[in-house]
Amino acid sequence: MGRGKFKGKPTGRRQFSTPEEMLAGTSTRPRTFKKEEAEAEFEDDRSDEESEESSEEEESDKKKGTQGVIEIENPNMARPKTLKARDADLDKTSELSRREREEIEKQRAHERYMKLQEQGKTDQAKKDLERLALIRQQRAEAAKKREEEKAGNDLILVLVYSEVRK
Secondary structure, eight states: OOOOSSOOOGGGOOOOOOHHHHHHTOOSSOSOHHHHHHHHHHHHHHHHHHHHHHHHHOOSOOOSTTTTTOOOOOTTSOOOSOOOTTTOOSSSOOOOOHHHHHHHHHHHHHHHHHHHHHHTOSHHHHHHHHHHHHHHHHHHHHHHHHHHHHHHHHHHHHHHHHHHHO
């Protein structure tokens, strides 16, 4: 019998129950989904009762291999990125990573240094203050010299002016 241009895969063939199989109850296909669901719930109830009894008998959880022997927190193990609100622990403070701790320490050290710098207690601040004092002194001397030259120039102008009048 011809199947057409394409052959179906042998795993994709459909199997249909015959009416005789359905009546006999030997069919692999369930009659209704509700019956299966009811059976599943009944089995769940049984397993819950059995698990409660077994949990009372066995107080400790059994772990595979050496997991029960040694408690290790692997830093490389992937942690869940998001937490649900009910799972969040408000009392627990979040631990900072090494980079975050170093960044915070760096900021605090910089703030401390800047505070000492403003008070003039660091070596750099002392050098800056000495340089500033030297510059102020040089400017004061330059201003004094300019005043003297101006006074000298005024005197010369007065002399020249008086000679021109004569």
